[in-house]
Amino acid sequence: MAAADRPFDPHRDYPVSEKRPDLVRTATGRPLSEVTLDAVLAGEITPEELRITPEALERQAQVAAASGRPALVANFRRAAELTRVPDDRLLAMYEALRPRRSTAAQLEALAQELETVYQAPLCAAFVREAAAAYAARGLLLPEKPA
Amino acid sequence: MDPLAPAPAEGRPTARSGRFRSLDERPVNLDGFVHETPDLGFAAMRSPHDPPASLRIENGRVVELDGKARSEFDLIDRFIADHAIDLTVAEEAMAIPPVEFARRLVDPSVPADELRRLAAGITPARAAEILNELNVVELMMAAQKLRARRTxxxxxxxxxxxxxxxxxxxxxxxxxxxxxxxxxxxxxxxxxxxxxxxxxxxxxxxxxxxALTQCSVEEATELKLGLRGLTTYAETVSNYGTEAVFLDGDDTPWSKAFLAAAYASRGLKLRFTSGAGVECLMGNSEGRSMLYLEARCLAMTRGTGVQGVQNGGIDGVAIAGAVPGGARELLAENVLAMLWGLEVAxxxxxxxxxxxxxxxxxxxxxxxxxxxxxxxxxxxxxxxxxxxxxxxxxxxxxxxxxxxxxxxxxxxxxxxxxxxxxxxxxxxxxxxxxxxxxxxxxxxxxxxxxxxxxxxxxxxxxxxxxxxxxxxxxxxxxxxxxxxxxxxxxxxxxxxxxxxxxxxxxxxxxxxxxxxxxxxxxxREFHVLSAVNDRNDYAGPGTGYRVTGERRDQIAAIRQAVDPSRVPDIPLRWPAVSLQLEEVSEATAGGAPGEVVVAVGPAFGSELDRTLAGISHGRVLREVLAGLEEEGAPVRVVRVRHTSDVAFIAHTAARLSGSGIGIGIQSKGTTVIHQRALAPLSNLELFSVAPLMTPAHYRAIGRNAARYARGDHPEPVPLDHEGQGIESRYHTKAAIFHHVETQQISPNASPVILAVTLGALDGAGEEPALASVEARHGSR
CATH class of the missing domain: 3.20.20.350 (Diol/glycerol dehydratase, large subunit)
Structure with missing residues (x-):
C-alpha cells in the first residue's frame, strides 16, 4: 500500500515531514511540495499560510501518546484549539490569565469565548480550572460594581 | 578561630603566611561562599524545612501532597496535584523506597522508559529524597541513561x-x-x-x-517575533518553586501552561527555565532546599506539557555554587528533568x-x-x-x-x-x-x-x-x-x-x-532528531551514543594537531653558528690526563640541526668548546652511534676521556656531564629540560666539565624553571626528535672522532640571557 493511501501511524510515521510528507499541508491546504522558492518569489505563498494546522498538531499529539508522553498530548491538543485564535487575541488571553488581571466573570467570559468562538473546549476548561485556583488563592480582581 | 591554631604569643604581630597570601590571590577566592543556612535558602540538596514525601489519593484526586492537605495547597501544589502526577502508577511508585529507586536510576539494566513510567507517580519531595541518595558519579550514570535524545x-x-x-x-x-x-x-x-x-x-x-534560533526578550515581543517566522524557539519562560516568587514573576502555572500551548499553536518550540538559587536570590525560598524547590518547578513544567526545560543553575548558579553540594545539586536537577521525560538544556x-x-x-x-x-x-x-x-x-x-x-x-x-x-x-x-x-x-x-x-x-x-x-x-x-x-x-x-x-x-x-x-x-540537512526518532538507548557498555567512525574523526581533527612523522619546525631563538662535522677515525680510550671528551648523538648536526630550545647545533658545540677552552682543558669531539640515550652517550664520552670526564649531548639538547667511575645512569650534572637551555648554559657546562677534569668541585650550573608546562608544550616535539635520533643508531658502530668546523656567529648581537646566567653562575 502506498504511503499516501494508508492512515497515519504515530509509531511509524515520525518525522512526518520525511515519512508522510503527503499529509503536511499549509494552512490553506497547499501540499508541502508546492511550497518552493519559485512559488514564494511568484508571490503565491503568504505568511499566514505558513502556519501549523490543527491537523498537524493532532498528529504530533498522537506521536507523543505513542512515545509515552501524555502531558505533551494535552498541550498539543490545547495548541490545536488555539490555532484558531488570532495572534492579538492570543496574547490578550495570556495576559488575562496572569495573576490579579481578571475578575471571575472575566475569566468565565474568556472560557465561553474559547468554547463558542474558537471551538476550544479544552482551553475553556483549562481557564475555568485556573479561575477556581485563583479564587482559592485570592488572585482574582474584585468584581466591578455594575 | 581555628581550634588547632596555637594562640598567638603576647605582643607578637599578626603574621601573614606567604602561602595563604598566594592562595588569597587565586581567582577562586573572588567567588562567594557561605555556610549552609537552610532558613535563608542557602541549602543545596536538603533542608530541615523540606517536607517529608507523602501522597494521598481519594476518589481519583490528590488530597495530600508532601505533607500538605488539599485545603492548604498553594497554586503550585494544586497544579502539580492535578497535572503532574500519574495517579495510575502513584501508589506503586511511592511504595518504592528512595534508595531502591535511586539504585534503579544507576543500574543500566533498568530501562529508562520503565523509570519514567514510575517517576510519573512520585511527588517533588520524593524526587528530592531519591536524588539525595546519589553521588556525582551515580548522577552521571543516571544522566547518561536518562537523557532524552541519543545524540x-x-x-x-x-x-x-x-x-x-x-x-x-x-x-x-x-x-x-x-x-x-x-x-x-x-x-x-x-x-x-x-x-x-x-x-x-x-x-x-x-x-x-x-539551527533553531531564539530572541530572548519580553514574552509578548518574543512570541510576536516567532509568529512572524523570525525565530523558531523560546526558552526564557521562567518557573519558580515557591508561590510568592512565582507571583513576583507575574505568572501562574496556568498562565505559563497557556503560553506553552500558545507557542505550540504557532509551531514554535518551547522550553521553560528554572533552576537552583533563584528563590533564594529573590528572597522567598521558604527555607527549602534548592533541589526540593527545583523538583516543584520541574513537576509543574512537566504538568504544563511543555517539552523541555533549561535548568541546572541559570540565573541563580552562583547561589548554588556558594553552598556545600552546589555542583552536585546542579547535576541532580538536570537528572530529575530527564527522569520526568523533559528535554534538558x-x-x-x-x-x-x-x-x-x-x-x-x-x-x-x-x-x-x-x-x-x-x-x-x-x-x-x-x-x-x-x-x-x-x-x-x-x-x-x-x-x-x-x-x-x-x-x-x-x-x-x-x-x-x-x-x-x-x-x-x-x-x-x-x-x-x-x-x-x-x-x-x-x-x-x-x-x-x-x-x-x-x-x-x-x-x-x-x-x-x-x-x-x-x-x-x-x-x-x-x-x-x-x-x-x-x-x-x-x-x-x-x-x-x-x-x-x-x-x-x-x-x-x-x-x-x-x-x-x-x-x-x-x-544540517534539516533531518529532525528527537526523543522519538533518536531515542536514547543507553543500556550499559556497548550501547547508546558512542563517539565512533566519522564523528570520532571530526572530533580528533583539531587544527593544532601535527603529523608526528615530520620533524617539527622549531625557530632558531639564538644567533646560529654553521657546523661541519667530518668523521675522522674510530675513537680510542686515553688521551691527555686533563682531557674532556664531548660526545654528540647519532643525528647531531646531520639529520637534526638544532635543539628544542632553538639553538643551532653549531652554536651548542661552539659554547661547550669555548667553556672548555676558557678553563684550558684539552678536548676531543666524538659521535656516538650505538645509542641515542643521553646517559650512555655521556658515559661513553667519559670512558674515552683521558680525565674520565665526558659531556654527552643529544640532538634535542639534553646534556649530561659524566664520570667514568659512575654507573651509566648516574651523572655529575644532568640538564634534562632541553627547552630551557640557553647558549650560556652550554658554555657553563664546558667550563664545569673542565674543572671536574682537573679535580675541582664546581657549583653545578643552575637552570631556572618558572613552572612552565615544559612537558605539555614540548613532549610531542621531544618524542619526534628522539625518534629521528634513534633511527640513526647503528648498534655495532663504535664512536668516531669528529673534525669540527664552526662558522662565525650569525648576526651576533646582545644576548642578555647569556650575561645573566654567567652572572648568576659566577655569584655562587
Whole structure:
C-alpha cells in the first residue's frame, strides 16, 4: 500500500515531514511540495499560510501518546484549539490569565469565548480550572460594581 | 578561630603566611561562599524545612501532597496535584523506597522508559529524597541513561554590545559552523529586538542549515517575533518553586501552561527555565532546599506539557555554587528533568566561577554524561559582548572545549573548523544581511562595517553603531509586518539562493510540527532528531551514543594537531653558528690526563640541526668548546652511534676521556656531564629540560666539565624553571626528535672522532640571557 493511501501511524510515521510528507499541508491546504522558492518569489505563498494546522498538531499529539508522553498530548491538543485564535487575541488571553488581571466573570467570559468562538473546549476548561485556583488563592480582581 | 591554631604569643604581630597570601590571590577566592543556612535558602540538596514525601489519593484526586492537605495547597501544589502526577502508577511508585529507586536510576539494566513510567507517580519531595541518595558519579550514570535524545548537542549565545546586525549574522554563521544546533540571542537595547532576530535568522542559515534560533526578550515581543517566522524557539519562560516568587514573576502555572500551548499553536518550540538559587536570590525560598524547590518547578513544567526545560543553575548558579553540594545539586536537577521525560538544556550557561579550574569542573559531569544541550548558552562571542552576562564557556574557550572533546572522546556537540572556513562564513553572512537590509529598505549597513565584522573577534573591533538607526530599523520591521518570507524573497532576489532555500526550509519545518517533540533539533540537512526518532538507548557498555567512525574523526581533527612523522619546525631563538662535522677515525680510550671528551648523538648536526630550545647545533658545540677552552682543558669531539640515550652517550664520552670526564649531548639538547667511575645512569650534572637551555648554559657546562677534569668541585650550573608546562608544550616535539635520533643508531658502530668546523656567529648581537646566567653562575 502506498504511503499516501494508508492512515497515519504515530509509531511509524515520525518525522512526518520525511515519512508522510503527503499529509503536511499549509494552512490553506497547499501540499508541502508546492511550497518552493519559485512559488514564494511568484508571490503565491503568504505568511499566514505558513502556519501549523490543527491537523498537524493532532498528529504530533498522537506521536507523543505513542512515545509515552501524555502531558505533551494535552498541550498539543490545547495548541490545536488555539490555532484558531488570532495572534492579538492570543496574547490578550495570556495576559488575562496572569495573576490579579481578571475578575471571575472575566475569566468565565474568556472560557465561553474559547468554547463558542474558537471551538476550544479544552482551553475553556483549562481557564475555568485556573479561575477556581485563583479564587482559592485570592488572585482574582474584585468584581466591578455594575 | 581555628581550634588547632596555637594562640598567638603576647605582643607578637599578626603574621601573614606567604602561602595563604598566594592562595588569597587565586581567582577562586573572588567567588562567594557561605555556610549552609537552610532558613535563608542557602541549602543545596536538603533542608530541615523540606517536607517529608507523602501522597494521598481519594476518589481519583490528590488530597495530600508532601505533607500538605488539599485545603492548604498553594497554586503550585494544586497544579502539580492535578497535572503532574500519574495517579495510575502513584501508589506503586511511592511504595518504592528512595534508595531502591535511586539504585534503579544507576543500574543500566533498568530501562529508562520503565523509570519514567514510575517517576510519573512520585511527588517533588520524593524526587528530592531519591536524588539525595546519589553521588556525582551515580548522577552521571543516571544522566547518561536518562537523557532524552541519543545524540548530545549544544546551544550558543550570539549577542553583541552594539546590537550590530552584521556582527550578529557573522557570529551566528560562526556558531553553526562550530556545530551549535540552537542559537540564542538577546539585545543590549530592548527596542532593537526585531533587527537582531532577523540578523540571527539570516546568519544562522548562511553556511549550514537547520539551527533553531531564539530572541530572548519580553514574552509578548518574543512570541510576536516567532509568529512572524523570525525565530523558531523560546526558552526564557521562567518557573519558580515557591508561590510568592512565582507571583513576583507575574505568572501562574496556568498562565505559563497557556503560553506553552500558545507557542505550540504557532509551531514554535518551547522550553521553560528554572533552576537552583533563584528563590533564594529573590528572597522567598521558604527555607527549602534548592533541589526540593527545583523538583516543584520541574513537576509543574512537566504538568504544563511543555517539552523541555533549561535548568541546572541559570540565573541563580552562583547561589548554588556558594553552598556545600552546589555542583552536585546542579547535576541532580538536570537528572530529575530527564527522569520526568523533559528535554534538558543543562545550564553551563551563566559564569559559575572566576576560577578556570572550578568553572571547568562544574561542566564536566554534563559534558561527560552528555545532555540534550550541554550548555544552555555557550557564549559563541567574547565575554564582553554577551548581553546575557558572561557564560561559563565563551568564544575564547572554544579550543579548550574542542580539546576536551578529543581528550575524553566525548561529544560536546562541537566540531573543529579552519580559519579559512570561519572567514568565508563570516564574510558571506555579513554580506547577506547587508544586502537583505538594502533589499528590504532598512537602513544601510556600510561596507566598512561588513569588512570589520569578518575579521573581528567582537564588537570592540567594529565601527560605532547608532542606536537611533537600529531602533528605526526595528520599528520598520514591525510596522511593515516583515516576516520570514520577506527575508526569503530578499535573499533570493539578491542572489543568495542557498540561504533563501534554507530559511524557507526553516519556515516549512513548522508546518509538520516535527520539531515540537521532546528534545528535537534539526541536523544540517534539516533531518529532525528527537526523543522519538533518536531515542536514547543507553543500556550499559556497548550501547547508546558512542563517539565512533566519522564523528570520532571530526572530533580528533583539531587544527593544532601535527603529523608526528615530520620533524617539527622549531625557530632558531639564538644567533646560529654553521657546523661541519667530518668523521675522522674510530675513537680510542686515553688521551691527555686533563682531557674532556664531548660526545654528540647519532643525528647531531646531520639529520637534526638544532635543539628544542632553538639553538643551532653549531652554536651548542661552539659554547661547550669555548667553556672548555676558557678553563684550558684539552678536548676531543666524538659521535656516538650505538645509542641515542643521553646517559650512555655521556658515559661513553667519559670512558674515552683521558680525565674520565665526558659531556654527552643529544640532538634535542639534553646534556649530561659524566664520570667514568659512575654507573651509566648516574651523572655529575644532568640538564634534562632541553627547552630551557640557553647558549650560556652550554658554555657553563664546558667550563664545569673542565674543572671536574682537573679535580675541582664546581657549583653545578643552575637552570631556572618558572613552572612552565615544559612537558605539555614540548613532549610531542621531544618524542619526534628522539625518534629521528634513534633511527640513526647503528648498534655495532663504535664512536668516531669528529673534525669540527664552526662558522662565525650569525648576526651576533646582545644576548642578555647569556650575561645573566654567567652572572648568576659566577655569584655562587
Amino acid at each position: 548530545p548537542s549544544n546551544q550558543a549565545h550570539v549577542t553583541n554590545a552594539k546590537d550590530e546586525p552584521a556582527l550578529i549574522a557573522a557570529d551566528a554563521a560562526t556558531a553553526t559552523l562550530a556545530g551549535f544546533r540552537e542559537v540564542e540571542t538577546t539585545v543590549a537595547v530592548a527596542s532593537h529586538a526585531p533587527v537582531v532576530a532577523l540578523a540571527l535568522l539570516v546568519g544562522s542559515q548562511a553556511v549550514v542549515g537547520g 543543562s545550564g553551563n550557561d551563566t559564569l559559575f566561577s572566576e576560577s578556570e579550574i572550578r568553572r571547568t569542573a562544574r561542566t564536566m559531569p554534563q559534558f561527560l554524561a552528555g545532555t540534550d544541550f550541554i550548555c544552555s548558552g555557550f557564549g559563541a562571542i567574547p565575554r564582553y559582548d554577551n548581553m546575557f552576562g558572561p557564560s561559563n564557556w565563551n568564544a575564547d574557550d572554544l579550543d579548550d572545549w574542542l580539546v576536551l572533546q578529543r581528550d575524553h572522546e566525548s561529544d560536546g556537540g562541537l566540531t573543529p573548523f579552519s580559519e579559512e572556513a570561519l572567514l568565508a562564513a563570516r564574510d558571506y553572512a555579513a554580506r547577506a544581511i547587508r544586502d537583505v537590509f538594502d533589499e528590504l529598505g532598512l537602513p544601510p549597513i556600510p561596507e566598512e562595517t561588513v569588512q570589520a565584522v569578518v575579521g573581528a573577534h567582537g564588537s570592540r573591533e567594529t565601527p560605532p553603531q547608532s542606536g537611533v538607526v537600529l531602533t528605526r530599523a526595528a520599528a520598520a520591521i514591525l510596522e511593515r509586518g516583515l516576516t520570514g518570507l520577506d527575508v526569503v524573497r530578499a535573499l533570493a532576489v539578491r542572489g543568495y539562493t542557498d540561504i533563501a532555500e534554507r530559511v524557507l526550509e526553516m519556515l516549512k519545518q513548522r508546518l509538520s510540527g516535527d520539531y515540537l517533540q521532546t528534545a528535537a533539533i534539526l541536523d
